[in-house]
Amino acid sequence: MRKIAPDVKLGKNVKIYDFVNLYGCRIGDNTKIGTFVEIQKGAKIGKSCKISSHTFICEGVTIQDEVFVGHNVTFINDAFPRATSEDGRLQTEQDWVCVPTLVKKRASIGSSATLLCGITVGENAVVGAGSVVTKDVPANAIVAGNPARVLRRIPKEKGKGDESSISRP
DSSP, X not given: XXXXXXXXXXXXXXXXXXXXXXXXXXXOTTOEEOTXXXXXXXXXXXXXXXXXXXXXXXXXXXXXXXXEEOTTOEEOOOSSOOSBOTTSSBOOXXXXXXXXXXXXXXXXXXXXXXXXXXXXXXXXXXEOTTOEEOSOBOTTEXXXXXXXXXXXXXXXXXXXXXXXXXXXX
16 A cells, blocks of 8 residues: 655656655656655655665655665654644644755665754765764765764775775775
């Protein structure tokens, strides 16, 4: 079962697996959305992306083309989350500020990573599995840990997927 709201804009050849919840978002051509993924209103997913199962992409997130998002990745869009307002009533959209996040072209985000709001993951960057990303990730950098920190840089591509092109510590 898939729940795809009528306001979702789907590109050509988008593959969506079961138990997915999409509303008010935009998904680019040739993108694959795994099982148990939620993508909220205002989120934008580029072309030829792979969004793996159990991932949560909230309002304010923009993912550019050719990005890989691993299993169980969580994006955050509220810098100061609270259940209630100052007067004790449940918060509504008017009570908080959505802080945007940008993931640039060809970046890869490992499984179970959490990305806090207001950051940019640079082009061709890699976020290690289980990382907590609290600040911008430079282009062509490999980051990991909690908080995520730069481990090394990826030199200019010698060839797509050429593992020997990654500098080792």
